[in-house]
Amino acid sequence: MKFHDLKAAVHKPQKRVGRGISAGQGKTAGRGTKGQKSRTGSKRRPGFEGGQNPLMQRLPKLRGFHSHRLKPENVYTGALDSFTGTVDNVAVAEAGLVSSSHVKVKLIVKGQLNKRLTITLQSASAGAIEMVQKAGGRFSAVPQVGRPSKSKPTKA
Numbered sequence: 001m002k003f004h005d006l007k008a009a010v011h012k013p014q015k016r017v018g019r020g021i022s023a024g025q026g027k028t029a030g031r032g033t034k035g036q037k038s039r040t041g042s043k044r045r046p047g048f049e050g051g052q053n054p055l056m057q058r059l060p061k062l063r064g065f066h067s068h069r070l071k072p073e074n075v076y077t078g079a080l081d082s083f084t085g086t087v088d089n090v091a092v093a094e095a096g097l098v099s100s101s102h103v104k105v106k107l108i109v110k111g112q113l114n115k116r117l118t119i120t121l122q123s124a125s126a127g128a129i130e131m132v133q134k135a136g137g138r139f140s141a142v143p144q145v146g147r148p149s150k151s152k153p154t155k156a
Contacts, residue, residue: 072104072122077131078111080119087119089145102147107132107139 018029093101107124
């Protein structure tokens, strides 16, 4: 190996700005004159557009914007009188009260509930929880039931 084949690590010293006019980055120190970014302590949150409504807040208001978040399907307390024991996503789907056992289900007050039931759904209104407890039952919130993953066929 020869001396001219050696490659030294490139290390540039940082520029010391604002150290006088002869230093090359004096006076305004490369910040320009006046304005919000020229001042010290200038911190703006990400997405700030000077008081204009930021892009991330404007987008949902645009025409044609559709949220992909699925709304929970509602089940009413009056419909639960036909159940016995435990009420969960699978039981509610089999009874035809919701489209699938894999959707979010919310229990809402409409009609009377006189049976003692153990209910495990994603959510419920405060009145519905109170009605279930008055009937001697129990409500517990559980996460949404995921769909089974499809396993990819292996090549032999």
